[in-house]
Amino acid sequence: MAAKKSEVLQGTLDLMVLKTLHGLGPLHGFGIARRIEQLSENVLQMNEGTVYTSLLRLQQRGGITARWGVSERTIAKQSSTPSLSAG
Amino acid sequence: MVTWMKVLFSRIRGWIGARKMDEEFAQELADHFELLTTEYILRGMAPEQARRSARMQMGGAAQIRDEHRKTAGLPGAENLIQDVRYALRTLAKKPAFTVVCILTLGLGIGANTAIFSVVNGVLLRPLPYPKSNRLLQIQENHPGGSNANFTYASYLNLEQRSKSLENISAFRPWSFNLTGESEPQQITGALVSGNFFAALGTEALLGRTINTQDNQPGGDNHVVILSFALWQSSFGLDPGILRRVLHVSAEEYRVIGVMPKGFDYPDHSRLWCPLVPEGGLHDNRRAHLLTVIADMRSGKPIGSAQGEMAAIAQQIETQNPGVDPDMVITAVSLHKSLVAPVQPALLILTCAVVLLLLLACANVGNMLLAQAEARHKEFAIRIAVGAGQRRLLQQLLTESLVLSALGGALGLGIASQSLHFIATLHADQMPRFGEISMDWRVLGFTLLVSAFSGLLFGLGPAIAATGADVNISLKEAVGSVMRPEGSGARRALVIAQFAFAVILLVGAGLVGNSFVRLLKVNPGFHSDGVAAIKLFLSPVEYPEGDPKGTVLLRQVLESVRSVPGLISVGLVNALPITGGPETDFVIQERPAPPPSNEPSAAIRVADSEYFHTMGIPLLAGREFTERDNASASRVMVVNQTMARQYWPHEDPIGQRVTMKDWGPPLTGEIVGIVGDVKTDGLDTNAEPMIYWPYAQFPQLFNTIVIRSEDDPLRQLPAVKNAIWAVAKNQPISEIATMDQILADSLARRRLYMALLAVFSAAALLLAAVGVYGMLSYSVNRRTHEMGIRLAIGAERGDVLWLVLGQGITMALAGIAVGVAAALVLTRLMSSLLFGVSASDPITFAGVALLILLVALVASYVPARRATRVDPMVALRYG
Numbered sequence: 001m002a003a004k005k006s007e008v009l010q011g012t013l014d015l016m017v018l019k020t021l022h023g024l025g026p027l028h029g030f031g032i033a034r035r036i037e038q039l040s041e042n043v044l045q046m047n048e049g050t051v052y053t054s055l056l057r058l059q060q061r062g063g064i065t066a067r068w069g070v071s072e073r074t075i076a077k078q079s080s081t082p083s084l085s086a087g
Numbered sequence: 088m089v090t091w092m093k094v095l096f097s098r099i100r101g102w103i104g105a106r107k108m109d110e111e112f113a114q115e116l117a118d119h120f121e122l123l124t125t126e127y128i129l130r131g132m133a134p135e136q137a138r139r140s141a142r143m144q145m146g147g148a149a150q151i152r153d154e155h156r157k158t159a160g161l162p163g164a165e166n167l168i169q170d171v172r173y174a175l176r177t178l179a180k181k182p183a184f185t186v187v188c189i190l191t192l193g194l195g196i197g198a199n200t201a202i203f204s205v206v207n208g209v210l211l212r213p214l215p216y217p218k219s220n221r222l223l224q225i226q227e228n229h230p231g232g233s234n235a236n237f238t239y240a241s242y243l244n245l246e247q248r249s250k251s252l253e254n255i256s257a258f259r260p261w262s263f264n265l266t267g268e269s270e271p272q273q274i275t276g277a278l279v280s281g282n283f284f285a286a287l288g289t290e291a292l293l294g295r296t297i298n299t300q301d302n303q304p305g306g307d308n309h310v311v312i313l314s315f316a317l318w319q320s321s322f323g324l325d326p327g328i329l330r331r332v333l334h335v336s337a338e339e340y341r342v343i344g345v346m347p348k349g350f351d352y353p354d355h356s357r358l359w360c361p362l363v364p365e366g367g368l369h370d371n372r373r374a375h376l377l378t379v380i381a382d383m384r385s386g387k388p389i390g391s392a393q394g395e396m397a398a399i400a401q402q403i404e405t406q407n408p409g410v411d412p413d414m415v416i417t418a419v420s421l422h423k424s425l426v427a428p429v430q431p432a433l434l435i436l437t438c439a440v441v442l443l444l445l446l447a448c449a450n451v452g453n454m455l456l457a458q459a460e461a462r463h464k465e466f467a468i469r470i471a472v473g474a475g476q477r478r479l480l481q482q483l484l485t486e487s488l489v490l491s492a493l494g495g496a497l498g499l500g501i502a503s504q505s506l507h508f509i510a511t512l513h514a515d516q517m518p519r520f521g522e523i524s525m526d527w528r529v530l531g532f533t534l535l536v537s538a539f540s541g542l543l544f545g546l547g548p549a550i551a552a553t554g555a556d557v558n559i560s561l562k563e564a565v566g567s568v569m570r571p572e573g574s575g576a577r578r579a580l581v582i583a584q585f586a587f588a589v590i591l592l593v594g595a596g597l598v599g600n601s602f603v604r605l606l607k608v609n610p611g612f613h614s615d616g617v618a619a620i621k622l623f624l625s626p627v628e629y630p631e632g633d634p635k636g637t638v639l640l641r642q643v644l645e646s647v648r649s650v651p652g653l654i655s656v657g658l659v660n661a662l663p664i665t666g667g668p669e670t671d672f673v674i675q676e677r678p679a680p681p682p683s684n685e686p687s688a689a690i691r692v693a694d695s696e697y698f699h700t701m702g703i704p705l706l707a708g709r710e711f712t713e714r715d716n717a718s719a720s721r722v723m724v725v726n727q728t729m730a731r732q733y734w735p736h737e738d739p740i741g742q743r744v745t746m747k748d749w750g751p752p753l754t755g756e757i758v759g760i761v762g763d764v765k766t767d768g769l770d771t772n773a774e775p776m777i778y779w780p781y782a783q784f785p786q787l788f789n790t791i792v793i794r795s796e797d798d799p800l801r802q803l804p805a806v807k808n809a810i811w812a813v814a815k816n817q818p819i820s821e822i823a824t825m826d827q828i829l830a831d832s833l834a835r836r837r838l839y840m841a842l843l844a845v846f847s848a849a850a851l852l853l854a855a856v857g858v859y860g861m862l863s864y865s866v867n868r869r870t871h872e873m874g875i876r877l878a879i880g881a882e883r884g885d886v887l888w889l890v891l892g893q894g895i896t897m898a899l900a901g902i903a904v905g906v907a908a909a910l911v912l913t914r915l916m917s918s919l920l921f922g923v924s925a926s927d928p929i930t931f932a933g934v935a936l937l938i939l940l941v942a943l944v945a946s947y948v949p950a951r952r953a954t955r956v957d958p959m960v961a962l963r964y965g
Contacts, residue, residue, distance in 0.1 A: 029115065030122045047146025049116065049154075050125070056158050060097040061090055 013046070014055045021064060029055060102157035112155055116148055166478070169484035177486060184458065185490070187856065188451045192494025192540065194849050195447030197501025198440040200525075200533045202842075204506055206433050207532075208523035212423050215349065217288030218382050222421040224390065225379040227400075227414055236375040239368045241403055245379065245416070248399050252418070253384050254286035257377040262623040262788070263358050266816045267334040268321055273623055273820035275315075283359075284382050285353065294329045294344035301343075301361040308361045308890035311340040315348040329368070335360065336625035337816070352377065354791035372410045373748045380421055389475045389661045392418040408560035412681075423517045431918045432839050438912070440590055444540060446587040446850050450857045452544035452691045453580045455487065456705065457864045465720030466552050479553045487545025488538065499525075502533075509838065517835060547576065578897060581854075581861050585901020585942070586908060588847070588854040589934055593909040595843035596917060596930040597923055602840050605833060605920035611764030611773070613702030614664055614825035616654070619662055620791045620806065621821040629787070631750075634717055637782045640789060642813040644694065647791060650805045654794045657697030660786040662825075663764035664832050667691065668749075672777065674733060675743035675754065688729055688775035689766050690746065692784050697782030698724075698761055700794045701825075706730075715780035721755035722780065729775035730760045746777065753784065768832050770921045781881040792825075799824055839919060854901075854938070855945040858894050862949040866890060873953050874961025883954040890953045894946025895939070902935045 020035045022025060027035070032055075033048040058064045101108060116758055120141055127137035133226055145151070156162075179187040182362035184815075214221040225245065227235045237245070246255040265272045281299030290296065292315065301310050311333060313322070322328055331342050339359065350650060351357065362377075383392060396416040404414060459466075470480060501696040503525060511522070622643070629636035640658060647656045661667030671685040680686070695711045697703075706727060715722050723744065730739045745754040781789070791810075795802050800822075823831075830837075866873070913925040923930065 028121050033119075033123075034126075047151065048119070048144055049146045049148070049151030051150065052112065052115070053154050053158050056155060060094045060158075062093050 013050060014058060017051060017054045018058060018064070098159065098161050101732060102161045102164065105156065105160050108159055109152065109156060109556065112152060114146075116145070116151065118339065120145060121150075142812075154158050156767040165487070166481065167485065170482045171489060173414045173486075174486040174489040175205045175483065181458075183872075184454060187860075188454060188490050189493045189497055191450050191853060191856070192491055192537075193501055194498030194853070195440075195444035196491075196495050196498030196533060196540065197505065198498075198616050198846060198849070199536050200432075200444050200498050200502035200529060201509070202436050202440045203504040203532045204502060204525055204529045205509070205520075205523055206437060207526070207528050209426050209429060209517070209519045210433060211345075211528070212522065214425070216352070216635075218286065219422065221383040221385065223286065223381050223383060223418045224421045224424045225252075225255070225381055225396070225416060225418050226424070227375070227411070227415055229414055230413065236445045237377040237379045238372050238375055239364055239377060240372045240407075241411075242377050242379055243369065244403050244744070245399055247394060248402070249381070249392070251384055251395050252381040254282045255379065255381040256280045256283040257362060257379050258283055258353060258378050259378070260353060260356075261360070261364060263360070263885040264336045264623060264625050264818045265321070265333060265358070266337070266815075266818070271816050271818035273621065273818035274317065274358045276356045276360070278354055278362035279359050280362050283380075286382050288382075289346065289350055291344035292347040294342070296344055297348075297359060297361050302363055304363050304365045304591075308363045309340045310343045310361060311335055312344045312346060312359040313342060314346050314351055314357040316351070331429060337628045338625075372407055375748075381418070413889055416855070429517055429835070432835070434763075435594070435919060436839065436842055438915075439594060439843055442587045442591055443846050443850055443853075444536065446584050446591075446853050448540045448544040449580045449584045449587070450853050450860075451490065451540075452547060453577055453584075453857055454860055455544060456551065456577050456580070457860070459548045460868075462552065470553075476553050480549050482546050483552060484542070484551035487549070488541040491537045491541030492544075494540075498537070499530075499533055502529075509842075513811050515940075517838075540922075547784055551576065577861055581857050582901045582904065583895045584854040584857040585898050585938060586905035588850040589902055589905025589938055590842070590909045590912060591847040591850040592934040593905075593913060593930060594938065595840070595847035595929060596934055597913060597916065597925065598732035598840050598843050600837055600923045600927065600930055601919065601921040602833070605769045605836065608765070608769045610663060610769060610829065611703060611762055612825070614829055616799055617701065617792055617794050617825040618684075618827065619821075619823055620793070620803075620804070620819055620826070622789045622810070622817060622819065624787045624789065626787055630784075631785070634785075636785050636787070637717065639814055640694075640781060643791070643810050643817075644696075645807040646813045647757050647806055650802060651793055652802055655696050655700040656783055657792045658694040659697050659790050659792060660692045660781075660788055661700075662790055662792075662828065663701075663766065663873050664768055664828055666767050670746045670777070672747060673745050675745060684732070685747075686775070686906060688725075688777045690749070690777050690779070692725075692779045692781040692786050694781050697792065700792050703764060704762040706760045706762060707738075708757070710759055710761075711778075711780045716782040721753065721783050722758045723755040724761055724778040725757055725786065726761055726763045726773065726776040726778075726923055728763050729777065730771045732775055742778065749784075753779075754943040755779065755783070759880075769829070769906075836919070851937070851941060857940045858897060858942055859945040859948060861950070862890055862894055862896075862946050865893070866949045866953045869953075870956055870961045873956040874958045877956060878958040878962060886954050886956075887950045890950035891943070891946050894942050894950070898939055898942030905938075906931060906935065 014041075016036055017032055020032050020039075024031075024035060027049050033051050036046075036051070055066070055079070059066055094383060121142060123141040124134075124137045127140050128134055132140065214222065216222060225237070227237055227241065229235055237771055239257070242255075242257045245252075249255060256279065258277045261276055261278045262408075263274045263276055265274050279297060281297060281302045282289075284296035285298075291312065294312075297310065297312060300306070301308055313328070318324060318328060322331075325331070328345060329344050332339050333342060334340075335358070346359075368374075396418050400414055400416040404410075404412065466479060470476070477821060506523065506525070509523075622640075624639070625637050629639065644656060644658060647653070668690050669687050670690045671687045673685065693711065695713055695715075696704060698710050708724070711722070711724065725739060725744075733739070734742065739757050739760060742757050743754055744757065745752050761778070763776070765771060766774055766776065791806075793799055793802065803822060810817060876882070876886060876889075908930070912925055917925050
């Protein structure tokens, strides 16, 4: 059931996203999702769409900035390195 | 920047650009989906399975977008706007319900706003003087219970000895004759000590205020300060006013200042002159002429002066034994002492409007409960398709808040109109009524009251509606399940409405009853056809002890008597009803009472025609004649109360009485007894009164009374000319008929009665609408049941009584509760009552009967409709 997926706490996801960006530099949403999938070795089940909500939350708090950029195949939203001083 | 503010700004930006952002995000999700599908194909999945897995991995697109939208924007604001829109649409679809609700709430909120405006202006707002929060009035209290003014000597003692007060100042309300500027005018104002303006803290608009240099006897004390109103009306705002010299009471006074607009303390003053302690005033301990105000020294708490006042009173008494025995000096806030006469009534009116608002809320709450019952199906469906209970509650509360906001807007309009109405009811008889206005506090109050009542009447129905069992509601919609009839909450609300109405009606009834009784009180004189004209003789032209004043008055009386159309003309110093001077007296050839027990009496001077003109009956002895002049032996006439009180077993005529307080003691022989007149108002008891012939005890304040065959005001031009024919510069002011004076003395009571009557009429109407609404609704819902009853043989009369009985039962329950509550509450209003007890059985019974009758009429209409149910139709479509 979906219950398992939602057990990942909001704050945990935000932290994971932040950590990914800190380690790898600017990434778009798809890249972050892949990285998290990879790191958790497919143990963590989550709706990838929630990564975007997480990005939005971090952006609102000033933890990261966003810009539009072109990836290999299409246009996607890229997220830059977090400035750790903010937030 | 604080994080939450960043988030908020970002959300506001997101909310504004919501549409564009949403489209972009949809595009991004689509891209993500494409990439993920490709990724899965690369990992070896078949395209169909890859798409499926990608969709599962991403989660529902709609939910994600919804979540994103909520995070990006302001979901609360969005929901609110949506709810308000929905509420307006729902309300617009039921115009009758909406209009009744808004009117009901407008009435309740309007009444509260109006009364709060008055309470705010009179009780809450500080006095409009810079030092208002430290301003005290110092009073002498005497064992008789009356608050007396200060004598000049006591005032000086207080000023020299007090350490906790500063700017201790005295004033005496005074009239000034202003001549030389067109028509001679009599102007009310005050003689004030040098620190009077310093005590209030108000500065002059032009020039300066009076200071202690201006009060020196023999010094340059002929200076005058004008009010803004007088500067405007008599001098056209002349900018050179400070260089002018005015003829004030026949002497020349230099204008030294003009006060700012609105300053008129004490009591509508328009002119202020220095109070100069001349003519033995400074060591006078008998003439209680001065009102004393002072500032609490800064840093000391208000009220800490009390002990010091007691000590000073003690010293004064020890040093002047027997003058004012057992005198106590008290310090009260000037604001409190100014508004004390109206405070109890304002509190009672506040209670009344709160009751009215509760009633209005009960009424609207009841209608909303009925609405909620009718909308069960709608709510059930909304819950079934996923609306959260909280979301539903929020939406219902929004509906009630929209209703109460509309009601509040209407209430503001009603309130501002009623304030105009209140102003027309002789509002100048009330302290500070000129300062009443609708300021930001009143607006804030209205907002609060509206929100509060919206929650009050909305919360219950909303919870009841959203807590409903979805299954039952949905089934009921099909018609197979009957809900238990007339929910308990709704019956309780109707009963409460009746109870509130009973309390309000009893209150209004008692006040109205008191008013009727007051109108029946015999004032002791015949007011019809009588008018009074005040004449103030300037002390400079007519000094004390100089017979010139008496001569002038005799000439004036003779001249006025020659005016055709007048039945008689008399002279007195102070009219009945409006108060006047008093004196301590002793009866000759009787053991002197201890000084603390000296009797006192009201003191008047009159001429030979006064009693006849006013219709005051002569009971024994004789009236005054023209021969009772300054050279004849001193005589007096006393009233019936004085005769009964002091000579219960002997004939007062021929007894000798000495008056003590006014200059040297004056002894006279009683030659007549006249009927009592009400001295201080129709609601007071008659007190002992002594009349002197005007020639034997001349006064500066005089009043000519005329009795005319028709409207006495029509004779005024001729009377004025007759006065001016012998006294060229004599100002004539304050002309009123005795009927008007009587009406003015009841102005406050009339206002209270009018307001309570309006409130209780509104309460009765609302209660009637309440029971009518409840029964109509119940009859509509029970059409089916009525049909069955009629089909199996019930008479139409039975059905009629079934419904009527419901209404009457609720009314009786409401009356029982209301009467019990009223018995407790009306005790608080005893200060407004006259001649009726707070538990007057006739008023209570009358109110109960009225409520019952109204309930019967309001229930009859729906009951009647119930009997007209066609069993066939009801059974088929019910």
